[in-house]
Amino acid sequence: MTPGGGSGPMKDCEYSQISTHSSSSPMESPHKKKKSVPKRKWEVFPGRNKFFCNGRIMMARQTGVFYLTLVLILVTSGLFFAFDCPYLSEKITPAIPAIGGILFFFVMGTLLRTSFSDPGVLPRATPDEAADLERQIDIANGCSSGGYRPPPRTKEVIINGQTVKLKYCFTCKIFRPPRASHCSLCDNCVERFDHHCPWVGNCVGKRNYRFFYMFILSLSFLTVFIFAFVITHVILRSQQTGFLNALKDSPASVLEAVVCFFSVWSIVGLSGFHTYLISSNQTTNEDIKGSWSNKRGKENYNPYSYGNIFTNCCAALCGPLSPSLIDRRGFIQPDTPQLAGPSNGITMYGATQSQSNMAAATPLLQSEPSITSEELPLPGKTSLSGPCATLTLGQPTPPSSMPNLTSDSGLTDIIPLKEEHEGHQFLTPEEAPSPPGMLPSGSPIAHSRTMHVLSLASQDSLHEDSVRGLVKLSSV
Numbered sequence: 001m002t003p004g005g006g007s008g009p010m011k012d013c014e015y016s017q018i019s020t021h022s023s024s025s026p027m028e029s030p031h032k033k034k035k036s037v038p039k040r041k042w043e044v045f046p047g048r049n050k051f052f053c054n055g056r057i058m059m060a061r062q063t064g065v066f067y068l069t070l071v072l073i074l075v076t077s078g079l080f081f082a083f084d085c086p087y088l089s090e091k092i093t094p095a096i097p098a099i100g101g102i103l104f105f106f107v108m109g110t111l112l113r114t115s116f117s118d119p120g121v122l123p124r125a126t127p128d129e130a131a132d133l134e135r136q137i138d139i140a141n142g143c144s145s146g147g148y149r150p151p152p153r154t155k156e157v158i159i160n161g162q163t164v165k166l167k168y169c170f171t172c173k174i175f176r177p178p179r180a181s182h183c184s185l186c187d188n189c190v191e192r193f194d195h196h197c198p199w200v201g202n203c204v205g206k207r208n209y210r211f212f213y214m215f216i217l218s219l220s221f222l223t224v225f226i227f228a229f230v231i232t233h234v235i236l237r238s239q240q241t242g243f244l245n246a247l248k249d250s251p252a253s254v255l256e257a258v259v260c261f262f263s264v265w266s267i268v269g270l271s272g273f274h275t276y277l278i279s280s281n282q283t284t285n286e287d288i289k290g291s292w293s294n295k296r297g298k299e300n301y302n303p304y305s306y307g308n309i310f311t312n313c314c315a316a317l318c319g320p321l322s323p324s325l326i327d328r329r330g331f332i333q334p335d336t337p338q339l340a341g342p343s344n345g346i347t348m349y350g351a352t353q354s355q356s357n358m359a360a361a362t363p364l365l366q367s368e369p370s371i372t373s374e375e376l377p378l379p380g381k382t383s384l385s386g387p388c389a390t391l392t393l394g395q396p397t398p399p400s401s402m403p404n405l406t407s408d409s410g411l412t413d414i415i416p417l418k419e420e421h422e423g424h425q426f427l428t429p430e431e432a433p434s435p436p437g438m439l440p441s442g443s444p445i446a447h448s449r450t451m452h453v454l455s456l457a458s459q460d461s462l463h464e465d466s467v468r469g470l471v472k473l474s475s476v
Contacts, residue, residue: 042328046124047188055329057116059201060186066115066201073111073219076259077104080226083252084233091236096229103222110215111200118324119205120191122172122180130173137168162303179304181285191325195284204284207324210317213274220264220271227260281305281312 042055050059059066077100085097125133137153153168155175166175169182172189176182181193183203192206204212230253237246247254277287281304286292292302306312 038331040328041326041330041332044332045326045328047121048186049188051328058118058328059115060196060198060203062185062198063201065198069111069199069201072259072263073104073107076226076256077222079252079256080230083250084230084256087233087236088229092232100222100225100229103218103225107215107218107222110211110218113211114204114208114215115200115202117202117208117211118326118328119203120193120207120322121186121203121205121324121326122174122177122189122191123326124171124189125173133173133175160303162301164303179283179286191322192283193285207322213271213278213317216267216271216274220268223260223264223267226256227264230256230260278313278316279309281315 040055042051042058045051048061050061050063051057052059080100081097081104085100088096153175155166155168157164157166157178159178164178166178168175169189171182171187174189176189177191179192180189182189183193183196185196186203188203190203190205192209194204194209194212196203197212200212200215202208233250233253234243234246234257237249240246241249274284277284280302282292282302286302290296292300294300306315
């Protein structure tokens with residue numbers, strides 16, 4: 001049939017050649033394994049947080065109030081720059097929009113820095129660390145069998161002569177450091193926890209408190225600045241056209257004045273409160289609980305205060321910024337195979353530390369008696385000239401009827417040379433077929449002393465089978 005002269009259905013048929021070559025070995029799965037892309041730590045972060053830009057931005061899960069904060073600042077400032085600043089720069093001075101712009105950008109920068117950063121989240125304990133800590137608590141409570149533990153779990157440390165209790169976090173499985181607390185909304189332990197602020201959409205802690213304070217302080221100045229010059233704008237217009245006409249000519253100024261009037265009191269009051277906290281080196285959490293109040297005792301005092309307002313302010317605002325402890329953009333390290341050294345006759349191949357510990361506790365993976373050359377009976381030979389290496393678990397064990405071929409003298413006794421057996425008749429391959437693992441059919445082996453000698457290839461295959469079996473037992 002010519003290429004162009006077929007019937008209609010035959011033209012639609014397509015044929016593909018089936019490849020008979022397979023890159024996978026018989027012991028491996030025929031399906032191609034997809035390359036696993038390594039995950040970053042923020043993708044499996046246990047806390048209730050949201051991450052953006054590949055983990056660079058970290059926020060709380062509830063961010064609705066944060067967007068309201070952004071809208072209020074952007075809308076109020078935008079109306080001020082669009083409707084009030086042109087008139088004020090013409091009638092008074094061009095410095096008004098310049099100062100307003102500097103305050104606006106400073107407010108937005110500190111707000112985003114507070115909202116998008118790690119507040120000082122403490123990493124949770126690993127399973128091994130948690131188990132070790134539980135064991136220590138059991139021993140301290142006199143209950144080594146894991147029974148009833150008297151709550152609460154606390155430790156006491158002395159800081160500047162003041163006894164401070166460290167509480168145990170049942171969620172993070174750690175003893176919280178001094179001044180740390182667990183945020184119920186973010187489900188994280190935060191170092192030097194101040195409070196959870198929904199207006200910034202994040203916790204306020206050790207790593208972003210200074211930015212939070214600069215945000216509310218600069219926002220106070222911006223609110224007072226806008227409110228003052230909006231009133232000035234309305235007064236100047238009312239002198240020319242009357243008060244009602246001035247309100248009709250600039251309705252945006254009325255909206256700005258209302259927003260600033262109702263927000264300035266809370267913002268300025270919040271700034272004053274945190275100024276007091278910084279000057280006394282306290283946190284909002286400590287002040288609400290009265291941790292260092294004199295009502296708890298005459299000897300109760302704040303061990304973190306330097307005794308000087310200026311020094312306390314410098315420590316809170318000008319000290320070095322501690323690095324993040326959670327490494328949210330780092331990659332999760334998989335369990336890399338490690339070759340463990342032989343212990344009690346056990347050789348672990350490709351096993352991790354946890355698998356080695358499991359193997360030590362599993363009866364199936366315990367050491368077996370090693371087989372030496374003395375336990376292998378040799379026909380016509382009582383001993384070998386060289387020592388035989390010990391065979392441990394995970395290596396192929398030859399049959400008991402097979403002699404160990406580690407010395408040249410043993411090979412010469414078992415496999416005679418061709419000149420010594422010229423008169424003997426040898427079997428043909430058809431008469432005495434040899435399975436894989438025997439010596440080639442061309443080798444002169446006497447029929448009276450035929451031995452099954454394992455080749456190097458068969459030993460490697462048996463070694464691979466035993467290793468795979470051991471790995472399967474370790475992964476159960």
